[in-house]
Amino acid sequence: MRFLLDTEQRAFAASLDAMLSSADTPTVVRAWASGDHGPGRAVWSKLADAGVFALAAPEAYEGVGPLPVGIAVAFVELGRHAVPGPLAETVAGAALLAALGEEGPAERLLPAIVSGKSMTTLVLPGGGPFALDGDVADLHLTVHGTGAAAELRGSSRAAAGPTGLPRTSLDPARRLALPSSGGERLAGGPQVADAAARALDWARLATAAQALGVGQALLDRTVGHVRRRTQFGVPIGSFQAVKHRLADARIALEFARPLLFGAALSMTPADVAAAKVTACEAAWTTARSALQLHGAIGYTAEYDLSLWLTKARALRTAWGTPAECRAEVLRGLSGAGPRS
Amino acid sequence: MDLAHSRADEAFRAEARAWLDAHVPAVPLPSLETAEGFAAHRAWEAELAADRWSVVSWPEEYGGRAADVVRWLVFEEEYWSAGAPGRVSQNGISLLAPTLFDHGTAEQRARVLPSMATGEVVWAQAWSEPEAGSDLASLTSRAVRTDGGWLLRGQKTWSSRAAFADRAFGLFRSEPDTPKPHQGLTYLMFDLRAPGVTVRPIGRLDGKPAFAELFLDDVFVPDTDVIGEPGAGWRVAMATAGNERGLTLRSPGRFLAAADRLVGLWRDRADPSDTALRDRVADAVIGARAYQLFTYAHASRFLDGESVGPESSLNKVFWSEYDIALHETALDLLGPAGEQADTEWSEGFVFSLAGPIYAGTNEIQRDIIAERLLGLPKGRR
Missing domain, CATH: 1.20.140.10 (Butyryl-CoA Dehydrogenase, subunit A, domain 3)
Known part of the structure; x- marks a missing residue:
């Protein structure tokens, strides 16, 4: 029993934090939202070089994983810096391919994901209707059907073809494409359904971690604001009404964190779902307080706070709505549901 | 990062579970906020203590098992999972005992802890006063110097368990007119049945006397019942508050x-x-x-x-x-x-x-x- 990150894991987080701090991610996010993916791709390569995507892939496919705790550590930092792109999708896609093993397309597709060359978007049963950033992702993976009828199709961005105009998200850095219906049949059968279920857990875990990081960034920025902002001759952070909202945000985030790492250790669907709903609710609660305590400036698109505010809302329903996650938690308990 | 317990902790868990399976009352005890329930819960404390399960985190010499905090958590998981009774001695065990371990004398520990562990003496807290709640340091109940000890004078309130408990602990102002309110306070233990103590039970929302007012009229407390230095009570009380x-x-x-x-x-x-x-x-x-x-x-x-x-x-x-x-x-x-x-x-x-x-x-x-x-x-x- 030692439920703490080790020195190496903390150093990994610190190195990602330093790298992303120097990357000026707010500018990268705004470029991404406007369709200029160059700066985002440059950050993506650095993340690959730092070993982020390797954490989701086994050594047989040039990875170092699967290491869900490492993914959780990394994605907290990605959320803190509002890094754009199909991050959870790429990691979950890697987990999906890894779960299909030697018989599947892992050997062909996984190494490029690990190296950062293959930005991946993913659509799974139970995972939402959109292929995130489908207009930029190099690889589109889609699982249709369930049980024995499940099949995995894949296509390159070029082959995926026009998927209709990307829908805009409340988070302007998330570009919502419709999944391509075609593509090459990569695998089929019950093992695809099983792999898709595992991939869903990876996507949820990564999203939970990202949301926790988003919430932390919102809290940190708001604490900074209320210390600086003066009204009635004193910092507004000296008022109890302000303090207590931020204390509640801190409590919500601090109790989401152990659920996240507990889920990363067990990777059971129920634990992952508990972490997902709790981290996302904590992030959104924090976002509401961040907006309120910034006042009107927080309500503008030009102020960087908006990059995290809108992401907190989008992540809340990505890869499992609160209701779906809560239902998964109860399914995970031994015994049946209500009898009547 | 690892959530698995050691084999030794799992063995401890199994031992606790076996004991609880054999001893936890089949029918829940009456509410511990009633005279009948208080007595039943006190007897349960004695039953726990007889096999050294009442204070597992204490050193063995005081009736414990020297369990570290993880092992204590394991015990608590088993204890509540078994449906075992609430702990009537909770105030003493979780508030007074840590203070005695950090700031008490060996004589105080030897005198106070064993009877706390068995439930023979149940402790109530006496912090709040009618005019000192969240602003506890503004308290005005006095401890006045006398031969060989102190005389307590004033009023305490919201004193949990005091309706049926034996002794109490709290802070008293021993030096008036200090520059800051948290200075000049002394941490004392006193007998709820001593001459000069009047206990008026207070019914909580459901009417059960879960707490009480204490009226103190020159209640004598010997020097041996002061914890830490006189005047340093605030620091003594707060030292264990956050840890x-x-x-x-x-x-x-x-x-x-x-x-x-x-x-x-x-x-x-x-x-x-x-x-x-x-x-x-x-x-x-x-x-x-x-x-x-x-x-x-x-x-x-x-x-x-x-x-x-x-x-x-x-x-x-x-x-x-x-x-x-x-x-x-x-x-x-x-x-x-x-x-x-x-x-x-x-x-x-x-x-x-x-x-x-x-x-x-x-x-x-x-x-x-x-x-x-x-x-x-x-x-x-």
Whole structure:
């Protein structure tokens, strides 16, 4: 029993934090939202070089994983810096391919994901209707059907073809494409359904971690604001009404964190779902307080706070709505549901 | 990062479970806030102590098993999962004993702890006064120097367990006119049946005398019942307020067991189409797990030699609000029958309503979080 990150894991987080701090991610996010993916791709390569995507892939496919705790550590930092792109999708896609093993397309597709060359978007049963950033992702993976009828199709961005105009998200850095219906049949059968279920857990875990990081960034920025902002001759952070909202945000985030790492250790669907709903609710609660305590400036698109505010809302329903996650938690308990 | 317990801790868990299986009363004891229930709970403390299960984290010489904080958490998980009774000695064990370990004398420990461990002496806390609640340091009850000791003079209130307890501990002003209110306070232990003590029980929301007012009229306390230096009582009282005590005031095991019971109620009673209640049951399950894992993380830090200070305020707000939400969910699952005062959830519900008020109100805890963890400036309370 030692439920703490080790020195190496903390150093990994610190190195990602330093790298992303120097990357000026707010500018990268705004470029991404406007369709200029160059700066985002440059950050993506650095993340690959730092070993982020390797954490989701086994050594047989040039990875170092699967290491869900490492993914959780990394994605907290990605959320803190509002890094754009199909991050959870790429990691979950890697987990999906890894779960299909030697018989599947892992050997062909996984190494490029690990190296950062293959930005991946993913659509799974139970995972939402959109292929995130489908207009930029190099690889589109889609699982249709369930049980024995499940099949995995894949296509390159070029082959995926026009998927209709990307829908805009409340988070302007998330570009919502419709999944391509075609593509090459990569695998089929019950093992695809099983792999898709595992991939869903990876996507949820990564999203939970990202949301926790988003919430932390919102809290940190708001604490900074209320210390600086003066009204009635004193910092507004000296008022109890302000303090207590931020204390509640801190409590919500601090109790989401152990659920996240507990889920990363067990990777059971129920634990992952508990972490997902709790981290996302904590992030959104924090976002509401961040907006309120910034006042009107927080309500503008030009102020960087908006990059995290809108992401907190989008992540809340990505890869499992609160209701779906809560239902998964109860399914995970031994015994049946209500009898009547 | 590892959540697996050591083999030694699992062996300890098995030993605790076997003992509890053989000893936990089949029928719940009457409420410990009644004379009959208090006596029954006191007898249960003696039964626990006879096999050294009443104070597992204490050193062996005082009746404990020298359990570290992780092993204590294991014990608590088993204790509450077995449906064992509430702890009538909780105030002494979680508030006074840590203070004695840190600031008491060997003589005080030898005299006070063994009878606390057996329940022979049950302790009440005596902090608040009519005009000193959250602003505890403004207290005015006096300890006046006399030959060989002190005379206590004044009034304490909201003294939990005092209606039936034997002794009490609290802070008294021994030096008036100090520059700051938290100076000149002395931490003392006194006998609730000593001459000059009048105990007036107070009925809580359901009328049961869960706490009391204490009127003190020149109550003699010998020097040997002062803890720490006279005048240094504030520091003595606060030293343990934020440390291990913050982790151990309410154990996760208690809430894990309550969430299990709630899931059972949901299965027995719920309308499957009521997704709003279903979500609240899920939140109770999630919250208990979150509290357990949060506590394991902080216990790990503690065992690494880190101090756990203002973080205990996070913990206090969380469990006190969680406890109310869980019990409200249970009452709502019971439907109109939840109004009855004698359901198996009623006592816990009434008890839970006090959680955000005692042990430092949640408003004070949020101030601590904002100022000491977030670094926000102090302001008017």
